Amino acid sequence: MFDTALTLNDFIFLAKGAGMTIFVTVISVALGTVLGIVFGVIRYQLGPVWSAPLMFVLDIFRSIPLLIQLVLAYAFLGTVLRLGLSGLSVACMVLTLYTSAYCAEIVRGGIEAVPLTLRRAARSLGMSWGQDMRHIVMPLATRVALPSWIGLALGVMKDSALVYVVQVTELLKSTQILITRLQEPLLLLTICGAFYFLISFPVARFGGYLERRWSND
């Protein structure tokens, strides 16, 4: 059928790269979402004027290409501040802030979608601001924000391919290393793409499942 020099060890090497991609993505999306919720709530509570400084900073993370952010952060934290951080730490930090910048807007949009009359009803039952946030606003905002959030998480997963510039060997970098050695780009890129698909697919399906379940309420 077809002939390939790809060995089981090479395949395991790719799988390890995929593992790194998953690791970087999970850390960044988890921490970025927590930060994004904090930023989003602050943005909503303070209103557009008072939250302008925060939004300016977040806009920086959204406007500058991730590749440049990674290189600059690595150079600044490592060479200038001499913090001795690994490339992996820098990659996670940059991706976390990048995720939080997008997530903040998703969260704000979700909160704004909760009718004020509903929150009034909650407060009139004696619930505090925090109780209203936790039991009424967040569950309802989550339903609104979920599709955008899934999109963000999958986007970050694919963007994480760029962390090779700070010496992190994730899925795409592993593939490139093998391509250089084996000279079989089509096969290797197909396998690489299949890995990305295998990582994304369950996440997208799980999102769809939650959406369907919640729409039955």
Added chain:
Amino acid sequence: MIEIENVRKSFGPLEVLKGIDLTVANGEVLTVIGGSGSGKSTLLTCINGLEPIQAGKITVDGTEVHARSTDLNKLRQKIGIVFQQWNAFPHLTVQENVMLAPRKVKGIPKAEAAEIAVKQLSHVGLGDKLDVYPSRLSGGQQQRMAIARALAMSPDYMLFDEVTSALDPQLVGEVLDTLRLLASEGMTMICVTHEMKFAREVSDRVAFFHQGVMAEIAPPDELFGAPKDPNLQQFLAATH
């Protein structure tokens, strides 16, 4: 007892309450009638502190509602309010809607809160809808659920803000029946309403609001039978 003294309330430059004086005794059923924009609904949201006031004083059982030292979350536990829009929490079942505040605000254990919910929902005729989501209920059922939700906090006072105005005509009756039931049980109630027949029937006193002023207050027979205020006369003529 709810005591309202010379209360003034503005939204920006628009003054909607121009010095209201009113006392509601325990066990009393007061209905408030008047045209839209007369300030009657605003008064209710001031009583439970959802809206600030610019002058005057509202005290509930001796606690000044708008004083800085007042814990509004605590005060609101004894003042239930039901709005024109029923505001069901869409992500919770009917029973969970009613259980939420008793559990989280009062810290009542889950099993006990569930019992309270069953009792209050049966009270308003929704005992068979416990596990249903609000979107499956009619407007009248959702409004009765909102009443049960407020009652589950065992309030001493209930405020009703045009609770039948957003309902289809054929659903108004079931909600008014619930209010009648509460009145007959001795609940202290202030009902803002457009249902004149209902006001006449359940009230101890009826107040007529006109352009931010309480133009007349009297027992229903007197207010409907021999209205003194010319604006009230006009209002009653127009609603008949």
